[in-house]
Amino acid sequence: MSKYLLDKFLYTIDRDPELVERYRESPAETVAWWEQEFAGKLLNCTSAERTTWLAFTDEERKALREHDYISLFTMGAHPFLTLTLFIAMFERDHGPLEYQIAYGKAMQHLSMPYPDIAT
């Protein structure tokens, strides 16, 4: 499990309007590209150095490719990051607050305690 890397994916995609669109339209391609090119970027630091050891598990890669926010939640990805990015991608296809309400309803089967989000 690499909760940190899941969070880093959600965080870096969410900050970039072009990547938000790319992930919405081509999730599998975006996840593969990101893991290859972006996962090792040391954010807010020099671009000349790269982190050498970060990688997704198969399960994590699959959840990201499938826009599966419920699995991301159960794997302990930070729910604020997931929600913010998914609103950016999919709210536009729905009426006011419809997407946010449906997002919560789809998780009704989950109960406390929620998965640990500590990284």
Added chain:
Amino acid sequence: MATVAAVIASTHHPFYYRASTSTGADRPPFADEWVAKIERFRETLTRAEPDVLVMVGSDHFHQLWLDNMPQFLVGKAPFFDANFYNEEREFGLPRMTLRGEEELAAHILREGLDRNFDLAFSNELRIDHSITCPIITLRPEADLPIVPIYTNIFAPPMPQPRRFVELGRTIRDLVESWPSDKRVAIIGTGHLSLELGGPRQFGEHGPDPEFDRKAVEWIANADIAGCLAEVTLDSLHHPGNATHGFMDFMLMMGVAGEGNRADHVDTLDLFHTMEAYFTWYPNGVPA
């Protein structure tokens, strides 16, 4: 020495800006009542005639990230740009630039370090809606210099609730020991019960109205002992998965001082979360 002109604690609801500025069919049915409550709340700051604002909030994974996460951070810079692309995108928040009060920031950093708070600092901080929401609600002119103080209520492991209270007490002491004739308002924002990205989000009320009722009583009475007797890092998961933001209210109870009843208390039961507004005048209610 500086005077604490007002102590203000508030929720920070990023939807307020859009709700309050929308018109016609776009204006939500609760907007007028919300605006009326905010205008009364704003008057409590205006009456205090502040010169400087100390603003306590929490970065929402904007500038501060998991590769280098401070627990408590003071912004010391001549200016602070504000709001990020994703806040513009989701909430329609405007970009802003606020002036900084570097002398007070330096005083809080030096004296805070000497009083056992190992405060991080930033000389180039872009602040987010946890600080700009109360600017929009309480001082929309955005004309006063600020000292932003960020707390980690977002990324575990977090400091214990009692540390938030202690930091609040310390901030109050440090403002009162600042060699200046300025009038300082100390403003902090947090949450009552709140769920984000989980099954209880965006309900008809906040996820835990019973917690909210108790929380408003604790804050209004600055009942620090009662609050600390029930609230722990673990317990805050139960009212909703983003409820650790309540610890910024606990910090503000520390600023207000144990047992000091707020001079202004108001709430608004909205969908998704309850709004709550509190003002104390430590040196008496202004005429």
